[in-house]
Amino acid sequence: CTVALAWPSQKLCSAASCITPLATLHGAAVLTVEGLTSPDGAPHPVAERLAKFNGSQCGFCTPGMVMQLYSTLSNADGGKACAEKELEHCINGNMCRCTGYRPIIECAKSFAADTKVKSQLDPTVEVGPYDAAAADPKVIFPPAQTLTGGMWKRPTTVPEALEAMRAGAQPIAGGTAGGIYPELRPEGAALAGRVLVDLGGVPELKAMTLEGTTLRIGAATTWTAFSEQLRELVASGSAANPAALSLLEQRCSSIAGGQVRNRGTIGGNIALARGRAFISDWVPPLAALGAMIEVYMPGAWAPERHNLLSFVQEQAPCHGLIRSVLLPLPAADVVFRSFRVAKRSRNAHALVNAGISASFSAGKASKVSMVVGAEVAEGRSVMVRLKAFERALEKVKADEVQNALPSVITTLCDKVKSDLSLVFFDVGRDFAEHVVSGFAVKFLAAMFGDCLPKEWRSAEYCLHDMDRSTASAQAFPQPTDLKGPLNKPMTKTTAVDQAMGIAQYTDDMTLPEGALTAAFVVCPEANVVFAGVDACRGNAMALLGEAYHSLVTADDLAESSLNVGEMLGLAVPPMYNASFDNTHYLLLPLGEPSKFAGQPVALLLAKGKDYRKIEHVAYLCSQDLLLERKGPVMIGNLLGGEEVTEPLTCTKTKAIPTATLEKAKAAGGENYIAGRFQKDSQAHFYMEGQSTVVIPDEGGITCYAASQSPDCVQKAICKVTGLVQSQVAVKQRRVGGAFGGKLQVPAVFA
Ligand SMILES: Cc1cc2nc3c(=O)[nH]c(=O)nc-3n(C[C@H](O)[C@H](O)[C@H](O)COP(=O)(O)OP(=O)(O)OC[C@H]3O[C@@H](n4cnc5c(N)ncnc54)[C@H](O)[C@@H]3O)c2cc1C
Ligand code: FES
Structure with a gap:
C-alpha cells in the first residue's frame, strides 16, 4: 500500500495509503507504483534493479518495496546522499514473506554512492546511484481546491483549531492511528460522521525551535522531521551531548516503519498513550529526559505546562489540544539509553x-x-x-x-x-x-x-545494535559451465512486471460473460455447533436479489467431496497441516461442531462478476448462521467466592473500563465483575487471498488456480466431479508464497 506523497516545495515522502485519510492530503500529489513507469513503458531504475537483484519472488510485497526505496532515493538524489546502512533501514516498515530479505536489502544498499554490493546473479547489473533528474517522474500537483464545510476543518492557526474543537470537533494530525487501532480512533468511535480538525495545516504546531537548551517540538511534528532535527543538531556541533541525541535519534528512527514515521506525529502518539491501551515507544525515552508538554485544556485559550509522564499517566483521555513537547537537551555529563523488547x-x-x-x-x-x-x-x-x-x-x-x-x-x-x-x-x-x-x-x-x-x-x-556486513557471504550455486547461454542464472522473467505493479494474478483475470461467482460462508467461531442456514439463505436472497443463484451446503455435496483429506487423496495428513484428518469437512455438516473460526459451512453462488460484492454478502451471511453454544463458560471465582456456571453467550471479551467500574461502585452497585474470560477459538487465515477461475470447455474444464501444487488441484477436481485427469487442465498465473497456504488449500477453493 506504500505510495509517495509530495507537497509543493516540500520533500517527497512515503506513506501507507491504507491508513491515510484522503482529506489529510489536501494539495498533495500522490504517486503510485504504476506512476513510476516512464511514458514509453520502461521500468523505473528502482523497479528494474530490484528485479535484477532477484528481490521479487511471489511479488506480493514488491510494489511496496519499490515505492519505499524510490521515495528514500528520490530524496537523496538517486542515492548519492545515502549511506548503505540508511538504505538498508529504509525498508524496515515493509514485510516480505518469500525472499528472506537478503536480495532486497542488497539491492537497496546497491544505490549508495560508495556501495560495496555486487549482484551475484548477474555481475553486469548496474550498481550505485541512479540519475534522479532523468529518471524521477514529474510530480503533478492537483489543481487548487478550497475545502469548505463538511466534516474536515483545516485551520491554519491554533485559535482557529481551538475554535473548531470548542464546537465539538476532534483533532487529527497524521491520521495513522484510526486506520490501524480501530479501538483508539478518536473517542473510540469510527471516523465517519465526526467533524475532524486537521492539524497538518497549522505551521505553529509543526515548528521546532531551540530555546536556550530546550527544544520545543510542535505537536504536529512527524517522527521523521523530529529525527532529522536531532541529526541536524548533532551535525551542527552545537549540542552539549551529541552522543545522547544520536541515541535518541536512532531509537526514534527504528520505531514503526518509514511510512508511519513520515506521517505519525509526536502529539498523536502522546494523545494515544494517555490512559489508553497503547504502549508508546516514544514517551519513555522523552519522559526519562525530563520532557514537559504544553496543552490547551478543553475550553482554555492559553496552554498549560505538564510533566509528560504525569500527563500520560492520567486515566481519562485528554480532550484538549497538545501544542508542543519541551525537551531539555541533555547536558554533557548525561548518560542516556532507551530499550525496547518486542x-x-x-x-x-x-x-x-x-x-x-x-x-x-x-x-x-x-x-x-x-x-x-x-x-x-x-x-x-x-x-x-x-x-x-x-x-x-x-x-x-x-x-x-x-x-x-x-x-x-x-x-x-x-x-x-x-x-x-x-x-x-x-x-x-x-x-x-x-x-x-x-x-x-x-x-x-x-x-x-x-x-x-x-x-x-x-x-x-544488544545483537541488533551490531551492523550487518555489507555484501552477503551467501553465493548463488554456480552451475556447471556448459559454455553457452544455457544453465546460466537469469532474472525471473516476470520479476520486472511485478516490480512495476503490472504482473497478472488470478484476481486480475477478465471473467467471461455469464460467470457465476462463489464465496464461502464461514462459521465465525470455533467450538460451536452449526445448527441452521435458513436465516442466512433468506438474507443472501434479499441482499443479492436477481443475482442470487444458490447456497450450497454439505447436504448438497457428494460423499466423496465431504472430506478434505479424502478429496486430496491424502490418507496420511500432509506435514504442513495436521488438520486434514477425516473430520475436516469441505463444508461443515449440520449438527457438527466447528473446529476453527473461519471454517467453511456453505458456498454462496451468485450471477455476475462482482466478486467483491458477493464476498461481502457471504461475510454478512456468516453472521446469520444459527449456532449453538454448548456447555457453561466458567468465569471462575469472581463473585464473592461463588463459582458462576451459567451458560454465557458471550463471544467477545471486552475489558470493563476502570472508570465505568468506579461509577458503578459510586452509584451503590453491589456486585462488580472485574477480569476477563476467554473461549478457545482459533482463526485460520492466510495473508493472501485465495481465488480460482474455472472455465468449462470441450467436455472438461480449465482451472486457473493460484496453487504451487497444480497436480493436487487437478486430482481434487477429478475426485469431486468424476472427470478424468485429461479433461481437467490446471493453469497457474502468478502465485504467492503464503507459507503453505498455496499448496493444498487452493484445491479446496477450486
Ligand atoms: C503500522 C504502525 C506501527 C506503529 N508502531 C509503533 C511503535 O512501534 N511504537 C509506537 O510508539 N508507536 C507506533 N505506532 C503509533 C504511531 O506512533 C501513532 O499512530 C502516531 O504517532 C499517531 O500520530 P498521528 O499524528 O498519526 O495521530 P492521529 O491518528 O492523527 O491521532 C491519534 C489520536 O491523537 C489525537 N491527537 C492528535 N494530535 C493531537 C494533538 N495535537 N492534541 C490532542 N490530541 C491529538 C487524535 O484526536 C486521536 O485521538 C504505529 C502506528 C502504525 C500505524
Ligand atoms: S516476494 Fe516478498 S512477499 Fe513474496
Whole structure:
C-alpha cells in the first residue's frame, strides 16, 4: 500500500495509503507504483534493479518495496546522499514473506554512492546511484481546491483549531492511528460522521525551535522531521551531548516503519498513550529526559505546562489540544539509553520498553530517571518511574562496581522488582522483571564503562545494535559451465512486471460473460455447533436479489467431496497441516461442531462478476448462521467466592473500563465483575487471498488456480466431479508464497 506523497516545495515522502485519510492530503500529489513507469513503458531504475537483484519472488510485497526505496532515493538524489546502512533501514516498515530479505536489502544498499554490493546473479547489473533528474517522474500537483464545510476543518492557526474543537470537533494530525487501532480512533468511535480538525495545516504546531537548551517540538511534528532535527543538531556541533541525541535519534528512527514515521506525529502518539491501551515507544525515552508538554485544556485559550509522564499517566483521555513537547537537551555529563523488547526488533509493538538517563561525574550517578512502559492485563498499558531503583543507582560507587559487581546487580535488580511489584504485566511477572533488570544492567554497564570487570563489558550491547556486513557471504550455486547461454542464472522473467505493479494474478483475470461467482460462508467461531442456514439463505436472497443463484451446503455435496483429506487423496495428513484428518469437512455438516473460526459451512453462488460484492454478502451471511453454544463458560471465582456456571453467550471479551467500574461502585452497585474470560477459538487465515477461475470447455474444464501444487488441484477436481485427469487442465498465473497456504488449500477453493 506504500505510495509517495509530495507537497509543493516540500520533500517527497512515503506513506501507507491504507491508513491515510484522503482529506489529510489536501494539495498533495500522490504517486503510485504504476506512476513510476516512464511514458514509453520502461521500468523505473528502482523497479528494474530490484528485479535484477532477484528481490521479487511471489511479488506480493514488491510494489511496496519499490515505492519505499524510490521515495528514500528520490530524496537523496538517486542515492548519492545515502549511506548503505540508511538504505538498508529504509525498508524496515515493509514485510516480505518469500525472499528472506537478503536480495532486497542488497539491492537497496546497491544505490549508495560508495556501495560495496555486487549482484551475484548477474555481475553486469548496474550498481550505485541512479540519475534522479532523468529518471524521477514529474510530480503533478492537483489543481487548487478550497475545502469548505463538511466534516474536515483545516485551520491554519491554533485559535482557529481551538475554535473548531470548542464546537465539538476532534483533532487529527497524521491520521495513522484510526486506520490501524480501530479501538483508539478518536473517542473510540469510527471516523465517519465526526467533524475532524486537521492539524497538518497549522505551521505553529509543526515548528521546532531551540530555546536556550530546550527544544520545543510542535505537536504536529512527524517522527521523521523530529529525527532529522536531532541529526541536524548533532551535525551542527552545537549540542552539549551529541552522543545522547544520536541515541535518541536512532531509537526514534527504528520505531514503526518509514511510512508511519513520515506521517505519525509526536502529539498523536502522546494523545494515544494517555490512559489508553497503547504502549508508546516514544514517551519513555522523552519522559526519562525530563520532557514537559504544553496543552490547551478543553475550553482554555492559553496552554498549560505538564510533566509528560504525569500527563500520560492520567486515566481519562485528554480532550484538549497538545501544542508542543519541551525537551531539555541533555547536558554533557548525561548518560542516556532507551530499550525496547518486542516480538520482533522491527514492526512489532513493544512488550516492555524503557528510557533511562542520569548525570554521571566523578564515578557517581545523580538525577537518575528511569521510565518503564509495559503492556498490562486487560489490554492496557502503563508507564511508571522506577524510583527505588533510581535512588539505589545514585548510591553505587565505582569501586563497588569494580570489586563487587554481582552484589551491586542483585541490589539494583531487587529494587527494580519492588518498583514493579504493583504492575500486572501481560507478558508475565518473571519475564518482565527479567527484561527490565536487563535494561538496568545494560545501563549500569554503559555508565561505568571501563570500571566494569572485563567479562561484563559486552553487557551493554544488544545483537541488533551490531551492523550487518555489507555484501552477503551467501553465493548463488554456480552451475556447471556448459559454455553457452544455457544453465546460466537469469532474472525471473516476470520479476520486472511485478516490480512495476503490472504482473497478472488470478484476481486480475477478465471473467467471461455469464460467470457465476462463489464465496464461502464461514462459521465465525470455533467450538460451536452449526445448527441452521435458513436465516442466512433468506438474507443472501434479499441482499443479492436477481443475482442470487444458490447456497450450497454439505447436504448438497457428494460423499466423496465431504472430506478434505479424502478429496486430496491424502490418507496420511500432509506435514504442513495436521488438520486434514477425516473430520475436516469441505463444508461443515449440520449438527457438527466447528473446529476453527473461519471454517467453511456453505458456498454462496451468485450471477455476475462482482466478486467483491458477493464476498461481502457471504461475510454478512456468516453472521446469520444459527449456532449453538454448548456447555457453561466458567468465569471462575469472581463473585464473592461463588463459582458462576451459567451458560454465557458471550463471544467477545471486552475489558470493563476502570472508570465505568468506579461509577458503578459510586452509584451503590453491589456486585462488580472485574477480569476477563476467554473461549478457545482459533482463526485460520492466510495473508493472501485465495481465488480460482474455472472455465468449462470441450467436455472438461480449465482451472486457473493460484496453487504451487497444480497436480493436487487437478486430482481434487477429478475426485469431486468424476472427470478424468485429461479433461481437467490446471493453469497457474502468478502465485504467492503464503507459507503453505498455496499448496493444498487452493484445491479446496477450486
Ligand atoms: C503500522 C504502525 C506501527 C506503529 N508502531 C509503533 C511503535 O512501534 N511504537 C509506537 O510508539 N508507536 C507506533 N505506532 C503509533 C504511531 O506512533 C501513532 O499512530 C502516531 O504517532 C499517531 O500520530 P498521528 O499524528 O498519526 O495521530 P492521529 O491518528 O492523527 O491521532 C491519534 C489520536 O491523537 C489525537 N491527537 C492528535 N494530535 C493531537 C494533538 N495535537 N492534541 C490532542 N490530541 C491529538 C487524535 O484526536 C486521536 O485521538 C504505529 C502506528 C502504525 C500505524
Ligand atoms: S516476494 Fe516478498 S512477499 Fe513474496
